[in-house]
Amino acid sequence: MRIAKIASIYSIFVGIAMLGLWIMLLSTNQVPELISEPYRITAHILAEIATAAFLFISGFGLFRKKTWGMKVFLFAQGALFYTLIASSGYYVQLGVLPIVAMFIILMVLTMIFLGQAILKQDEFEVNNK
Secondary structure (H helix, E strand, O other), X not given: OOHHHHHHHHHHHHHXXXXXXXXXXXXXXXXXXXXXXXXXXXXXXXXXXXXXXXXXXXXXXXXXXXOOHHHHHHHHHHHHHHHHHHHHHHHHHHOOHHHHHHHHHHHHHHHHHHHHHHHOHHHOOOOOO
16 A cells, blocks of 8 residues: 555544544543633644644545645644644643553654655655646
8 A cells, every 4th residue: 555545544544533532522521621721722622623624634635646635734744743742741741641652653653654755755646636
């Protein structure tokens, strides 16, 4: 399987997982910051929803070999990398190390896909449609 297809599946999967996680956390009242820090957490949630949307859109664009797919993919992966760092800090503070380990794995995968997208652009072929 070509690296671009794997990267697109990764992007779509992580985008859906991010949305799913926030739906689960919010629907089960597991976001105490909604009371203690409502503005900060609302901005954070909106940023993560935007990241998830860009991940999903970029994955679709890469999978369909659209010319805009690569540009959106690079942006989305950068946003994902930032949110993985920020979220890792939050969970380190709480002492939830298995979640931190998962975020570290996702950071490594994100760096690999970003590196592949930059270094092997020819494998991220596009249609002019």
